[in-house]
Amino acid sequence: MNVLTGGKLKLVQAGLRLITESRSLTSLGLRELAREAGLNPNTFYRHFKNLDEFGLQVLGYIAADMKSGVRELRQMAESSEQASRDTVTYVYHYFLANPAATTVAVRELHGPSPLLRKALEAQLNASAREMAEDIIERQLVNAVPPETIHEISRMTIRYILFRAMDYIEKPEQRETIQRETERFINRQFRGAMLDNLSQGDIETLVKKPSSRVG
Amino acid sequence: MNVLTGGKLKLVQAGLRLITESRSLTSLGLRELAREAGLNPNTFYRHFKNLDEFGLQVLGYIAADMKSGVRELRQMAESSEQASRDTVTYVYHYFLANPAATTVAVRELHGPSPLLRKALEAQLNASAREMAEDIIERQLVNAVPPETIHEISRMTIRYILFRAMDYIEKPEQRETIQRETERFINRQFRGAMLDNLSQGDIETLVKKPSSRVG
DNA sequence: TTTGACGGTATACACATGTATACACAAGGA
DNA sequence: TCCTTGTGTATACATGTGTATACCGTCAAA
Numbered sequence: 001m002n003v004l005t006g007g008k009l010k011l012v013q014a015g016l017r018l019i020t021e022s023r024s025l026t027s028l029g030l031r032e033l034a035r036e037a038g039l040n041p042n043t044f045y046r047h048f049k050n051l052d053e054f055g056l057q058v059l060g061y062i063a064a065d066m067k068s069g070v071r072e073l074r075q076m077a078e079s080s081e082q083a084s085r086d087t088v089t090y091v092y093h094y095f096l097a098n099p100a101a102t103t104v105a106v107r108e109l110h111g112p113s114p115l116l117r118k119a120l121e122a123q124l125n126a127s128a129r130e131m132a133e134d135i136i137e138r139q140l141v142n143a144v145p146p147e148t149i150h151e152i153s154r155m156t157i158r159y160i161l162f163r164a165m166d167y168i169e170k171p172e173q174r175e176t177i178q179r180e181t182e183r184f185i186n187r188q189f190r191g192a193m194l195d196n197l198s199q200g201d202i203e204t205l206v207k208k209p210s211s212r213v214g
Numbered sequence: 215m216n217v218l219t220g221g222k223l224k225l226v227q228a229g230l231r232l233i234t235e236s237r238s239l240t241s242l243g244l245r246e247l248a249r250e251a252g253l254n255p256n257t258f259y260r261h262f263k264n265l266d267e268f269g270l271q272v273l274g275y276i277a278a279d280m281k282s283g284v285r286e287l288r289q290m291a292e293s294s295e296q297a298s299r300d301t302v303t304y305v306y307h308y309f310l311a312n313p314a315a316t317t318v319a320v321r322e323l324h325g326p327s328p329l330l331r332k333a334l335e336a337q338l339n340a341s342a343r344e345m346a347e348d349i350i351e352r353q354l355v356n357a358v359p360p361e362t363i364h365e366i367s368r369m370t371i372r373y374i375l376f377r378a379m380d381y382i383e384k385p386e387q388r389e390t391i392q393r394e395t396e397r398f399i400n401r402q403f404r405g406a407m408l409d410n411l412s413q414g415d416i417e418t419l420v421k422k423p424s425s426r427v428g
Numbered sequence: 429t430t431t432g433a434c435g436g437t438a439t440a441c442a443c444a445t446g447t448a449t450a451c452a453c454a455a456g457g458a
Numbered sequence: 459t460c461c462t463t464g465t466g467t468a469t470a471c472a473t474g475t476g477t478a479t480a481c482c483g484t485c486a487a488a
Contacts, residue, residue, distance in 0.1 A: 006435075024240075030476065041475090042437070042438085042477085046434075047435090107325065107326075112241075155398060158376065159373070162376070184402075187409070191400065191401025191404035191405030195397075221466075245444070256467070256468085257467080258446095260465055261465090429488095436484105438481075438482100439481100440479085441476105442476095443475080444473105445473080450469085458459095
């Protein structure tokens, strides 16, 4: 298995710790890591060929973590009405509990290392696919075609990831961020329901007084 | 005026050059910059107190640039129908023409320096505000309240910024990215028109056959 | 009991970095 | 004319970095 132990684990965890304290994965030094891990600099070489390999290991470590997080998600989201609210709440709490992983993801997704970027993108797309398939399977939004659901899922995953940084760092804004995210998701899906209507159609639709319109 | 000249300008431009070649602003070194600028390392101190101050100068430099870009935007977007398409086209072309500025913005918005992050956020919010006020002034989407337009503008600015990285680096995806961005914007605004309808209302609305529904 | 791999350490080297001090030279005002 | 100010340079130092070589215990297999 890919389970980490001993010094290797110590180094990875040291890396995550350093990243949380306002560093980026790509900027970590070998000696710095060893120092933080309480090990001799050269011990690093016992476990990793170079810093790139270390980066990939860290990514693998947090990817495994995230995967289990997303899997738990599938247990929730019963009704279509409450689906987005529950999901958003859960996801943000997950990010809050894993600040290092979140920071790594955000920083390296557009960071300087093509290798890490590619790996992260794949990881995010996988999560988005899982989210989309879940939505399709449970028929949470029937009026929207599958391909569109996938597209919106990709956008949503990224949106949430970036907002997660603020969510972690600005506790007083958490409520706001959560509400904004819910609105984001709802508007995407509701807007998508109108994808093949013309602007004129929509205006007449909306103008017609329904149950309650301010 | 804030116009840069001589060595100071050389250093800032060297910074932008280095950033485009897959570096991040925060990771630049003083000697590295001087080398790229063809100057003595110590000349750096003649112009900047430290690297943080240098970063702020670079940010200011590109902010001025971006501002003029956004201002030009106000000349366009005549009809509501074509508004998003024109705007998106323009904005992406702008980012394409200024890859260094774009990369800086994306990397540092969630980067390790709180100072730069704050400055960038302010800059983005200013752009979003300008965009929102433009939309409101021109009455492009009447059915949506101003506060919501501001919110969507903030989201859109960020969305476009992140997609701009891919837009720059993956020429074969430019068409796709542009289309996706247009859909993103349209769905946000159309979805927002339905903000105060219940899920049930919307479903009945959408099911009703209008001009053309697949 | 010996062997060898594994994980960890110590020392050392070459190089890059930020910074301090001191020097050079042009332009402009007194 | 002298003096200051702005800009650029040279030298030097302490510190940090990646890496190479060599040494040391533990432990399991032969």
